[in-house]
Amino acid sequence: MILTCTPNPSVDHTLEIPELLQGEILRVQTSRTEAGGKGVNVSRALRRNGRDTTAVLPVGGAQGAELTALLGDLPCVRVPITDATRTNVTVTEADGTTTKLNSSGPALTPAEIEDLLAALDAELQRDPRWLVASGSLPGGTPPDLYARIARLAAARGVQVALDTSGKPLETAAGAGGFALLKPNMEELAALLGRPLETVGDVVGAAREVVSWGNGLVLVTLGAHGALLVDRERTWWAQGPAVVPRSTVGAGDCSLAGYLAAEGPPEERLCQAVAWGAAAVALPGTTVPGPADLRVEEVRLVADPPAEWRVADL
Ligand SMILES: Nc1ncnc2c1ncn2[C@@H]1O[C@H](COP(=O)(O)OP(=O)(O)OP(=O)(O)O)[C@@H](O)[C@H]1O
Numbered sequence: 001m002i003l004t005c006t007p008n009p010s011v012d013h014t015l016e017i018p019e020l021l022q023g024e025i026l027r028v029q030t031s032r033t034e035a036g037g038k039g040v041n042v043s044r045a046l047r048r049n050g051r052d053t054t055a056v057l058p059v060g061g062a063q064g065a066e067l068t069a070l071l072g073d074l075p076c077v078r079v080p081i082t083d084a085t086r087t088n089v090t091v092t093e094a095d096g097t098t099t100k101l102n103s104s105g106p107a108l109t110p111a112e113i114e115d116l117l118a119a120l121d122a123e124l125q126r127d128p129r130w131l132v133a134s135g136s137l138p139g140g141t142p143p144d145l146y147a148r149i150a151r152l153a154a155a156r157g158v159q160v161a162l163d164t165s166g167k168p169l170e171t172a173a174g175a176g177g178f179a180l181l182k183p184n185m186e187e188l189a190a191l192l193g194r195p196l197e198t199v200g201d202v203v204g205a206a207r208e209v210v211s212w213g214n215g216l217v218l219v220t221l222g223a224h225g226a227l228l229v230d231r232e233r234t235w236w237a238q239g240p241a242v243v244p245r246s247t248v249g250a251g252d253c254s255l256a257g258y259l260a261a262e263g264p265p266e267e268r269l270c271q272a273v274a275w276g277a278a279a280v281a282l283p284g285t286t287v288p289g290p291a292d293l294r295v296e297e298v299r300l301v302a303d304p305p306a307e308w309r310v311a312d313l
């Protein structure tokens with residue numbers, strides 16, 4: 001079983017329009033509402049591909065009830081909170097350009113944070129294969145929440161994969177103890193405080209993160225694929241070219257693919273980019289199923305040259 005924890009889940013509302021023109025009245029072609037939040041999406045992708053998963057998340061208010069309904073039969077532990085769950089808005093254009101408006105989310109009280117951690121600890125005792133801790137932190141949450149979660153998991157002998165950004169990423173990655181981190185290139189650059197342009201830049205940055213006491217780093221590069229970096233080795237992989245429809249959740253599906261896969265790290269990386277590419281071809285926050293995955297079309301390179309420029313991949 002793969003357990004996910006999403007402290008700041010969302011109702012994802014997607015509007016599809018031909019072109020985003022500032023200051024104009026635009027007619028929406030289609031709109032969709034789906035369950036969202038990074039860990040929730042990892043669980044949805046795993047479930048869609050027949051893997052055992054449970055999602056732990058706080059829910060509150062009318063949007064919390066809507067999120068609960070959207071989650072359907074996904075195995076979940078929902079922790080009640082007073083403030084309302086957020087709604088995030090995505091605008092996708094005909095060429096696949098994706099613009100996201102993410103709300104900061106509800107303010108969790110200290111007691112609600114403790115309830116979330118207690119619910120998570122109970123699930124950790126079911127001996128999951130991984131805990132995925134993902135997404136931004138809601139208001140009022142101390143930035144060390146993910147470091148606390150990592151300590152809870154370590155006490156139960158469960159390895160943790162982390163996907164977050166900004167201050168929560170800085171605090172957690174700096175404390176160490178994560179078996180896997182999944183930043184995208186911008187998040188990794190912000191974490192290290194320097195621009196990353198070449199494969200060598202990205203690998204150097206990822207190794208620095210590993211040296212803080214973390215395991216592997218899976219750096220997703222959008223359309224340019226992904227790099228998997230450990231202490232000694234590096235692999236680059238790229239999925240099939242797709243016509244992008246919405247990039248929302250591509251990173252979550254990549255992480256789900258990596259964790260769902262068996263075998264050596266490079267095979268897991270191939271699954272990751274195949275799941276990510278498949279997600280991009282689907283609308284809104286829709287996650288791919290087995291028929292959408294084109295793993296046989298993935299290109300894999302072991303120890304790619306440091307001088308390769310990511311933008312040219
Ligand atoms: N335009 C694209 N074409 C093909 N594959 C893509 C494209 N964008 C993303 N992918 C695939 O999805 C993976 C994850 O994408 P990305 O790096 O954008 O994640 P992310 O920024 O974490 O996304 P999100 O936060 O929206 O989940 C990439 O490694 C790649 O395999």
Ligand SMILES: O=P(O)(O)OC[C@@]1(O)O[C@H](CO)[C@@H](O)[C@@H]1O
Binds near residue numbers: 008035038100250251
């Ligand atoms: O605001 P955060 O927590 O960083 O990201 C939230 C979010 O953009 O991430 C998912 C896609 O990865 C969406 O389902 C959701 O709306």
